[in-house]
Amino acid sequence: MENLFEAIPYINAYKPTFLVLGALALVVLIQSFLTAPLAFAKEEQTPVMPLQFDHSKLSFRAIRTYQNSAESFPAFLAAVLVAVAAGASPLVVNSISGIYLLARILFWAFYYGGIGRIAGGPRTIAFVTCLLANIVIAVAGLISLV
Numbered sequence: 789m790e791n792l793f794e795a796i797p798y799i800n801a802y803k804p805t806f807l808v809l810g811a812l813a814l815v816v817l818i819q820s821f822l823t824a825p826l827a828f829a830k831e832e833q834t835p836v837m838p839l840q841f842d843h844s845k846l847s848f849r850a851i852r853t854y855q856n857s858a859e860s861f862p863a864f865l866a867a868v869l870v871a872v873a874a875g876a877s878p879l880v881v882n883s884i885s886g887i888y889l890l891a892r893i894l895f896w897a898f899y900y901g902g903i904g905r906i907a908g909g910p911r912t913i914a915f916v917t918c919l920l921a922n923i924v925i926a927v928a929g930l931i932s933l934v
Contacts, residue, residue, distance in 0.1 A: 801878035805868055805885040812889065815896070816861055819854040826850035843906050853899045856915075857892075864888060864922050871929030880928050884921045891917035 793800050832847035842848050871881045895914035897903070904910040 798875070799872060802872050802881060804882040805872065805878075808885040808889045809865065809868060812857075812861055812864070812892065815892075816854070816857045819850075819857055819896075823851050823854050843902065846900070846902075849899050849902060853896055856899075857896075860892075860918065860922075864918075864925075867922050867926035867929060871925050871932065874929045874932035876925075876928040876932040881925060884924050884928075888918055888921035888925075891915075891921065 793803065799806075827847040827850050832842075832845050868881065868885065891914045895911060895918060898909070898911035898914055904912075
């Protein structure tokens with residue numbers, strides 16, 4: 789046995805989703821690594837102190853983007869694992885996972901770039917798209933369990 793895909797052949801259908809999971813995990817790790825130079829290089833934020841709220845500063849946006857990623861990823865991972873374990877439609881899981889990844893990338897771009905309004909702008913739309921994609925995958929998994 790080389791890997792899990794060989795041991796459990798039916799999960800081959802979910803390979804695109806596993807690629808999405810790997811890509812998201814890598815980005816979250818990179819974000820974690822980048823928060824220090826992006827947030828503290830200009831001394832706009834102080835380590836171990838409360839976050840200085842100012843959307844105009846890249847330091848604030850870098851830390852908040854990472855925090856949001858760290859908060860959102862576990863729920864997405866859990867929803868995907870339930871959906872795959874339950875045998876939910878690979879077409880649904882793979883498609884919606886791709887939508888989630890695309891919306892996440894847009895969310896990061898909008899947040900890092902300070903694009904749009906603080907609330908109700910393109911960043912909010914990207915976030916809600918991620919949230920809805922996560923809900924669809926979770927529901928698909930739960931329906932498949934019943």
